[in-house]
Amino acid sequence: MDEVVAEYIRRTVLKIPRDEIRTMLQQWGFLSEAQLQTINFCQIKENISQHVVQLCEENAARIKQAAVLDIIYNHIYSNKRLWSVYQMNKTGEETDFFDLTDFKKKFKRRLRSALTNVTINFREYEDNAIWIRIAWGTPYTKPNQYKTSYVVYHSQTPYVFISVSVLKSNLPLLCQALVAASNSHDIREMELRSHSLNSLKDIVFKRYSQNFQSYYPKPLQETNVAPESDLRIIQENKNEKERIKIINSEVFGDGPQPKLEFAQYKLETMFKSDPQMNVLDRKEPFRCLVKFSSPHLLESLKSLAPAGIADAPVSPLLTCIPHKARNYFKIKDKKYVSSISFVSP
Amino acid sequence: VFAHLEMLEARAREADMKEEEAKQQEEKLARLKARVQQLTRQRDELQAKVDLQQKGQLGKEGVTSDPAQPSTQAVLEWKIKRVKDMLQVFCLTGISGKLTEQGVCFCISTAYDGTYLDSYYLDLLTKPEVRILRHSIPTFIPLEQLAKKYLQTDIRRFLSVLSNHLNAYAARRYQADQLQEHFSDQIEGTLQTNSLCNLLVFNYYVSNKSKTFPFNVRLLYGDLCSSIPTEVTVSCT
Numbered sequence: 001m002d003e004v005v006a007e008y009i010r011r012t013v014l015k016i017p018r019d020e021i022r023t024m025l026q027q028w029g030f031l032s033e034a035q036l037q038t039i040n041f042c043q044i045k046e047n048i049s050q051h052v053v054q055l056c057e058e059n060a061a062r063i064k065q066a067a068v069l070d071i072i073y074n075h076i077y078s079n080k081r082l083w084s085v086y087q088m089n090k091t092g093e094e095t096d097f098f099d100l101t102d103f104k105k106k107f108k109r110r111l112r113s114a115l116t117n118v119t120i121n122f123r124e125y126e127d128n129a130i131w132i133r134i135a136w137g138t139p140y141t142k143p144n145q146y147k148t149s150y151v152v153y154h155s156q157t158p159y160v161f162i163s164v165s166v167l168k169s170n171l172p173l174l175c176q177a178l179v180a181a182s183n184s185h186d187i188r189e190m191e192l193r194s195h196s197l198n199s200l201k202d203i204v205f206k207r208y209s210q211n212f213q214s215y216y217p218k219p220l221q222e223t224n225v226a227p228e229s230d231l232r233i234i235q236e237n238k239n240e241k242e243r244i245k246i247i248n249s250e251v252f253g254d255g256p257q258p259k260l261e262f263a264q265y266k267l268e269t270m271f272k273s274d275p276q277m278n279v280l281d282r283k284e285p286f287r288c289l290v291k292f293s294s295p296h297l298l299e300s301l302k303s304l305a306p307a308g309i310a311d312a313p314v315s316p317l318l319t320c321i322p323h324k325a326r327n328y329f330k331i332k333d334k335k336y337v338s339s340i341s342f343v344s345p
Numbered sequence: 346v347f348a349h350l351e352m353l354e355a356r357a358r359e360a361d362m363k364e365e366e367a368k369q370q371e372e373k374l375a376r377l378k379a380r381v382q383q384l385t386r387q388r389d390e391l392q393a394k395v396d397l398q399q400k401g402q403l404g405k406e407g408v409t410s411d412p413a414q415p416s417t418q419a420v421l422e423w424k425i426k427r428v429k430d431m432l433q434v435f436c437l438t439g440i441s442g443k444l445t446e447q448g449v450c451f452c453i454s455t456a457y458d459g460t461y462l463d464s465y466y467l468d469l470l471t472k473p474e475v476r477i478l479r480h481s482i483p484t485f486i487p488l489e490q491l492a493k494k495y496l497q498t499d500i501r502r503f504l505s506v507l508s509n510h511l512n513a514y515a516a517r518r519y520q521a522d523q524l525q526e527h528f529s530d531q532i533e534g535t536l537q538t539n540s541l542c543n544l545l546v547f548n549y550y551v552s553n554k555s556k557t558f559p560f561n562v563r564l565l566y567g568d569l570c571s572s573i574p575t576e577v578t579v580s581c582t
Contacts, residue, residue: 097565098539128540155539156485206481212466213443214452215432323479 013049067121081163088184098155107181191328199258209255244312257298455515462515509570516572517542
C-alpha cells in the first residue's frame with residue numbers, strides 16, 4: 001500500500017472522535033466485521049489509527065477507498081466547513097432525466113481535460129445528494145490529498161453547494177466541469193454562505209417553515225400549557241404579547257429556522273444629517289458595513305420581538321433573508337433601484 | 346473578669362436587637378400580606394361590579410327579545426361553523442385557496458392510492474398583475490416554465506397543470522418508497538433514483554428451485570405529469 005494512502009487514512013481516523021470511529025468504519029465497509037472486532041477502541045486514538053492502517057494494508061487499500069472514508073467524515077461533520085451556494089441556469093426546456101453515470105462521466109472528462117492531476121470521487125446518499133470530492137494537484141505535481149474541495153449536488157435542481165477550499169484558483173475549473181456535466185448554461189455564486197449545509201439546503205429548496213394562510217386544517221399541536229404559577233399574578237401586557245406573537249409567527253413561521261451564522265449589509269447610502277451640521281457635504285455615499293453574527297442568527301432574530309428588544313414587525317431587511325436566499329446584501333439609495341439592491345427604510 | 350462580663354453584656358444586647366429586628370420584619374411582612382389580600386378583595390369586588398353592570402346592560406336588551414335572540418345567535422354560529430367545515434373539506438379536493446391582503450394563497454394537496462401526501466403552497470399577488478410572491482414548491486418542479494406559459498393568461502390551467510406535476514411527483518416518490526420498503530429482501534441494495542423520481546434503476550432476484558436469476562430494471566417516466574413509466578427496460582445480468 002502506498003505510504004501516502006497509509007498516512008492519509010491514519011490522519012483521517014485521528015480526526016474522528018473516539019466514540020464515532022467504529023460506526024464510521026462500519027459505514028465505510030472496507031474493513032470486514034471480523035477485522036473490526038480485532039480493534040480495541042478503548043485505547044488511545046494514535047494506536048487505533050495505527051491498527052486501522054495495518055488492517056487496510058492487509059486489504060490493499062488504495063486512494064479511492066481512502067477518499068470514500070474522507071467523504072463519509074465530511075458528510076457527518078459537514079458543519080466544520082463553510083459552504084457557498086451556486087446557481088446554474090439550464091439551456092433548454094426539455095425534461096431532464098438525469099443519468100447518474102452520464103453525469104459522473106462528463107464531470108470527470110471535463111475536469112481531467114483541463115487538469116490531469118486530480119483525484120475525483122463520488123458518493124450518493126439516500127436524499128438524492130451526490131457528494132463529489134476533488135483533490136487538487138498542479139500540472140506538474142500529483143494531487144495533494146489534503147487540498148480538497150467538496151461539491152454537493154441534488155439532481156435536477158439548479159443549485160450546487162461548494163465548500164471553498166484553500167486553492168481558490170481552481171474554482172473556475174470546477175464550475176466549468178459542473179456546468180458541462182449537468183447540461184447547464186452557466187453558473188453564478190449566490191450571496192449565501194453558512195457552515196450548516198442542511199440549513200442552506202432548506203433555504204434554497206424552500207423546505208424551511210413559512211407561514212402560509214390557508215383553510216387547511218392544521219394538526220392539533222400539543223400546546224405546552226405552563227402551569228399557572230400564581231393566580232394572583234396578572235399579565236398586564238397580555239394583548240400586546242399576543243399581537244407580537246401573531247406577527248412574529250406570520251413572518252418567521254412556526255417551525256425551526258435554518259441555521260445561519262451571519263448576515264452582512266454593505267451600505268452605499270447617503271448620509272442623512274442636519275444640513276446645518278455640514279457633515280459630508282460632498283454628497284458621496286457613506287460607506288459602511290454592518291455585520292450581524294450569531295451561533296443561530298435567524299432564531300435570535302425571531303426572538304427579538306418577544307424579548308422586547310425590537311418592535312414587531314422586525315425590519316424586512318432582516319426577515320427577508322430566507323426568502324431572498326442570501327445573507328450578503330448591498331443597500332443603495334432609492335435612486336439606484338436594481339434587482340439586488342434594497343430600499344432602506 | 347470585668348471585661349468578660351462586658352463582653353457577655355454586649356452580646357446579650359446584640360442578640361436582643363436582632364430579635365427585635367426580626368420581629369419587626371415579621372410584623373411588616375404580615376401587614377403587607379394583609380394589605381395585598383385587602384387590595385385583591387377590593388379588585389375582585391370592583392371587577393364583579395363592572396361585570397354585573399355590563400351584563401345588566403345586555404340583560405336590558407335581552408329581556409325584551411329574549412326568546413328570539415338566542416336562536417338567531419345560535420343560527421349564526423351554526424352557519425359560520427358550516428362554512429368553516431366546507432372550507433376545510435375543499436382542501437381535500439386537492440386545490441384550495443384563501444384570499445389574502447395582497448392576493449390569494451393556494452394550497453395544493455397531493456395524494457395517491459387513497460393516501461394523502463404532502464401539501465404545497467403558492468402565495469400569489471394579484472395587483473398590478475398576477476405574480477408569485479413566495480411558495481414552497483420543490484425546485485425540481487418546472488414552476489418558472491409553467492408560470493411563464495400560463496400564469497398571466499389562464500390561471501386555472503396553470504393550477505391544474507402544476508397540480509398534475511406535483512401529484513405525479515408525489516405518486517412516483519411514494520411508489521418508489523413503498524417498493525423499497527415492501528420488497529427490500531428481493532431488491533439488491535437500494536433503488537437508484539433522482540430528485541424527480543422519473544428514472545428508477547434497480548436490481549432484483551428471481552429464484553427458481555435452486556437457481557437465482559439477477560435482473561436489472563430501468564424505469565423511465567417520460568411524462569412528468571404521469572406516475573406510470575413510459576419506458577421499461579428489463580435485462581438479465
